[in-house]
Amino acid sequence: MNPDTLFSGVRIVGTGVDVLGDLLVHDGLIADFGPSLGRPDGATVIEADGAILCPGLVDMRAALGEPGFEYRETIASAAVAAAAGGITTLAALPDTQPAIDDPALVQLLRTKGDETGSLTILPYGAVTRGCRGEELAEIGLLREAGAVAFTDGSRTIGPARLMRLALSYAHGFGARIVQHPEEPSLATGGAATESEQATRLGLPGIPAAAEAIIVARDIRLAELTGGAVHFAHVSTGEALALIRSAKAAGLTVTCDTAPPYFDLNETSIGDFRTYAKLSPPLRKEHDRKAVIAALADGTIDAIASDHQPRDADDKRLPFALASAGGSGLATLLAITLAHVHNGSLPLPSAIDLLTARPASLLGIQTGRIAKGAVADLCLFDPDRIWKVESGKLPGKAQNTPFDGRALEGVVLGTWKRGKRVFG
Amino acid sequence: MPKMPPVDAPRMLRQRGPVFYRQKHLLAIEGLEPPAISQLLDLSESYVLLNRSGKTQRDLLRGRTLINLFFEDSTRTRTSFELAGKRLGADVINMSVSTSSVNKGETLIDTAATLNAMHCDLLVVRHDQSGAPNLLSRIVDAAVINAGDGTHEHPTQALLDALTIKRRKGRIAGLIVAICGDVAHSRVARSNIHLLTTMGCQVRVIGPPTLIPAEVADLGVTVFHDMARGLAGADVVMMLRLQRERMSRGQIPSAREYFRFYGLDAEKLTQAKSDAIVMHPGPMNRGVEIDSEVADDPLRSVIKEQVEMGVAVRMAVLDMLSRGHRRNES
Numbered sequence: 001m002n003p004d005t006l007f008s009g010v011r012i013v014g015t016g017v018d019v020l021g022d023l024l025v026h027d028g029l030i031a032d033f034g035p036s037l038g039r040p041d042g043a044t045v046i047e048a049d050g051a052i053l054c055p056g057l058v059d060m061r062a063a064l065g066e067p068g069f070e071y072r073e074t075i076a077s078a079a080v081a082a083a084a085g086g087i088t089t090l091a092a093l094p095d096t097q098p099a100i101d102d103p104a105l106v107q108l109l110r111t112k113g114d115e116t117g118s119l120t121i122l123p124y125g126a127v128t129r130g131c132r133g134e135e136l137a138e139i140g141l142l143r144e145a146g147a148v149a150f151t152d153g154s155r156t157i158g159p160a161r162l163m164r165l166a167l168s169y170a171h172g173f174g175a176r177i178v179q180h181p182e183e184p185s186l187a188t189g190g191a192a193t194e195s196e197q198a199t200r201l202g203l204p205g206i207p208a209a210a211e212a213i214i215v216a217r218d219i220r221l222a223e224l225t226g227g228a229v230h231f232a233h234v235s236t237g238e239a240l241a242l243i244r245s246a247k248a249a250g251l252t253v254t255c256d257t258a259p260p261y262f263d264l265n266e267t268s269i270g271d272f273r274t275y276a277k278l279s280p281p282l283r284k285e286h287d288r289k290a291v292i293a294a295l296a297d298g299t300i301d302a303i304a305s306d307h308q309p310r311d312a313d314d315k316r317l318p319f320a321l322a323s324a325g326g327s328g329l330a331t332l333l334a335i336t337l338a339h340v341h342n343g344s345l346p347l348p349s350a351i352d353l354l355t356a357r358p359a360s361l362l363g364i365q366t367g368r369i370a371k372g373a374v375a376d377l378c379l380f381d382p383d384r385i386w387k388v389e390s391g392k393l394p395g396k397a398q399n400t401p402f403d404g405r406a407l408e409g410v411v412l413g414t415w416k417r418g419k420r421v422f423g
Numbered sequence: 424m425p426k427m428p429p430v431d432a433p434r435m436l437r438q439r440g441p442v443f444y445r446q447k448h449l450l451a452i453e454g455l456e457p458p459a460i461s462q463l464l465d466l467s468e469s470y471v472l473l474n475r476s477g478k479t480q481r482d483l484l485r486g487r488t489l490i491n492l493f494f495e496d497s498t499r500t501r502t503s504f505e506l507a508g509k510r511l512g513a514d515v516i517n518m519s520v521s522t523s524s525v526n527k528g529e530t531l532i533d534t535a536a537t538l539n540a541m542h543c544d545l546l547v548v549r550h551d552q553s554g555a556p557n558l559l560s561r562i563v564d565a566a567v568i569n570a571g572d573g574t575h576e577h578p579t580q581a582l583l584d585a586l587t588i589k590r591r592k593g594r595i596a597g598l599i600v601a602i603c604g605d606v607a608h609s610r611v612a613r614s615n616i617h618l619l620t621t622m623g624c625q626v627r628v629i630g631p632p633t634l635i636p637a638e639v640a641d642l643g644v645t646v647f648h649d650m651a652r653g654l655a656g657a658d659v660v661m662m663l664r665l666q667r668e669r670m671s672r673g674q675i676p677s678a679r680e681y682f683r684f685y686g687l688d689a690e691k692l693t694q695a696k697s698d699a700i701v702m703h704p705g706p707m708n709r710g711v712e713i714d715s716e717v718a719d720d721p722l723r724s725v726i727k728e729q730v731e732m733g734v735a736v737r738m739a740v741l742d743m744l745s746r747g748h749r750r751n752e753s
Contacts, residue, residue: 196638200453202553202575202610205637272554316532318552320573 004031004043005418010053010379014369015356018348023053025375028418032371048379051412054351056088056376057333058367060256060358061178061232061304063153063325064121065396066112067105068097073309073397075109079116081329081395083422086378086411087305089359089366090119090329094126095153101126101137103145110146118414118421120376122148122362127166127177131155136162136169143173148362149230151178154279154308154325156214158184163218167227176228176254176361179218181239182280186210191320193281197266203319206281212238219246219253230361231255233306235280237290244299254361255299258306259335260326260401262291268401274315274322275390276401278308281324292344295353302358303350305332309397327397330388335402337382337409347382375418384410444743448560448567451576452617460585460622463739467586470735470742474510480738484513484745489545490538491517493570494531497549499705499730500570500579504547507737513545531555535562545741548572553610566744574608579740580704581614583732585622587725588659590732591700596623601653601695602644603629604663604685604712607636607674611704612663616642629653630685633674650685654694661702662687665712678711688714692723700725 005025012019012033023033024040039045059082065073082090092109094100100109106123113121125147126137139150150170157163157179166177187206192198194205215231219242222229234240234255246253260278265285268276276282294300308325315322336354339345345353359367366376390403413423443458452460473480489508491501501517508515520530531550538546539562546565548556553573560567571577589595600619606612606628619626620643628639629647640646647653654660665681675681687701701713701723709715718724 194637196641199636199639200613200642202573202613204574207637272557316558318531318550318555318558318573320552320554 004040005415006037006039006043006045007053007379008045008047010048010051012369013052013054013348013351015352015367017369023369025377025415025418028375030369030371030373030375033369046379046413048381048412050383051379051381052347053377053379055355055367055369056378056414056416057086057354058089058358058362058364059087059305059307059329059332060091060302060362061093061258062090062307062329063093063309064096065309066096069309072311072314073395075112075121076116077396078307078309078329079119081327081393081397083118083414084394084411085305085329085331086333086380086414087329088119088376088378088414088416089122089364091122091124091148091362093153094124094151095131095155099126099129099131100124100147101129101131101142103138103141106142106145106147117419118416120366122364124148124153124178125150127152127157128162133158133162136165139170139175140173143175147175148364149176149178151232152180154180156180156182156184160217160221164221164225167221167229168225171225171227176230178230178232179214181211181214181218181231181234182206183210183213186213190281191277192269193266193283195266195284197269201269201272201319208236208238208283208287211236211280212242215239215242219243219251222251222253228252228254233258233261233280233304234300235261235283235291236287240290240294240299244294247299254301256302256304256358257291257295257300258304259328259332260306262288262295262339263335264288264401269319272319274317274319275326275399275403277319277322277324278326278401279324282401292339295345296349300353301361303332303336303353304358305329307397310399312398315399325399326401327393327395327399329395330393331400331402331407333378333380333411334386334407334409338407340382341408375415377415378411379413379423380409380411382409384408386410442743442746447744448556449578449740449744450556450560450567450569452578452581452614452621453576455621457621460582460618463582463736463743464586464589466739466742467582467732467736468590470738471586471732474735479510481510481512483742484508484511487513487544487745488542489513489515489547489741490541490543490565491515491547492520492534492538492549493518494520494550494555495571497571500549503730503733504570504737506734507741508545510734511738511741513741531559532562535559538563538565545744568740568744571610573610574613575610576614577610578614579733579736580611581618582740583729583736584615584661584702584704585618586732586736587702587729588700591725592658595619598658599625599627599656600659600661601627601629601657602661602663603650603653603687605634605665605669606630606639606663607634608666608669609663615661616644620644627653627657631675634669650691651694654691657695657699659700659702660687660692660695662713664704664706665708682711686710686712686714687717689716692717699723702726702729704729
């Protein structure tokens, strides 16, 4: 049994909680919190004036290199990066090699997560076998083995009939379908958002409408089937407007976005910078602003890292041939905080979007500050300055689109079930 | 270091005034200021005169190595650079790298390492991927000259086109230039748009909507889908090559339909000014984007002259880019 830990004189922020005071961890659980707690004998006391204590972040979308792409990232290296980023729970995408389309692989990932001691891995199950977009995977058996939801990862479930079947079938198991919304025939071969910049650089473009088309279609299919659809890394104002009205109509439609889509725009590509090549591509400034607005008004349900580890060789290629994706575990909190600092997002909403809301979408109980809750915690200094430097980030994947960026907000420590795993 | 040019060389070649072209590489026209472009064109003009006089500058690049690194076939551009390099006395090596290899990028990085080991001074690159020369310029020591990358830029083509226009029309600023055809997939079009708008032309682009790139009007051009209207009053008609691939990928239904609406023939050309010149970067698809009657009309077509200007422009670019080196060594 771990010794007790007392956080003293910190600002405790969680969904429905925002108090200045102490928080006591006993036996891996939050024993108590409030303005002033006594100091139990033998407790480790953490005093951090001006620091914020929040639930460990719940990252609902991250790719791990394992299995199949260990040269990019291993579960062990991802766990190091996650802990440094304050993340204690992570939902792992299934488009690995092999794809997570077998119940044994779901169990394997869960076990490997437990073995890290710092990170709970919640596997997504593949919607289709091999994430190939042809026939349905064994959604029922995968669900039984512990798959939290279903997706083909970075691949769109393309044919409307297949998406209808997936939504309908998964609904029978109470499972959500997570879609990468990008109409494949409009996106194939594309390297950047379709725009003046793509024209100047001579890069094949992906129109913003490619996202809205799938969102519009899948909202209709969710209505038709009664199934639950979740749109991942939404990046355009057009798609967010559709989601906003679907929610207003009472449909079971949810979505997330990732830091690049509310912090960066297409100009980050500059002179063919492949670290800024993402999927979906970085959009225009007006889309970035629309994502900020949708975070503020609650249209977006969660902020996920959208971590996509890549090796230098995956990126040191002419732009259109370079692999899309950016690493995101270490910067998830700090980029989000940048938009708290600039007034776009209140701190409690930001924490909610990083913890309790993704947790409830994944159907788990963590991500909350409550007596008796598991003590997965993140302590951070919201004002301390650091600089994102590719090559110096924790973990293996150094392909950050935020390279060179100065940020305010440093994780001081991360606790998993009451045990300190970072800092 | 080589001595300065012989006394009978044109004035520009002896000039020791300010150099407006300050970059190490020539990767794109976009971003170049008018004085740098003008100076490159003036220097090119001097080389035209020098070439015509039969004299050469055999010692200007003596001891320098120029490598033509072509990942895409191009007899015309490669021989033009080769001739330019040899006329200036450089050691010229041609390297053709197969584009059929599965991982082109790996080839690119590996090749760069090889080139550094060879102490190449000037590297001329053609690649089928936009931005490949930019990537190379970050990893090789040589000055990189973009000889066409994907659908991005082809800067020496735009310079030779500008030189051709300037010699024929006596000026560049104020002219109406119509660029016609597959603008979406044309690096020639992009470099010309940047150069001609920078130098004060009114630039129009003409083509079917499926071959006009997104938001191209924001580059300062006017878009036309009707060729007659687009050509009206033009001083220069610049035709682009149409690749067969456009038909197979469904961007246009057929070659004959394309020729009917966007091919340049004598009749359509009557819409332009009576002294309008016709240009084409070559190689031409006769009967697809241009009718032979127009292409071969010595009064209108300047296509052969473009080829001659190409050598002079490339000599000027090699000269300009190696000036930095020469300064450092003297």
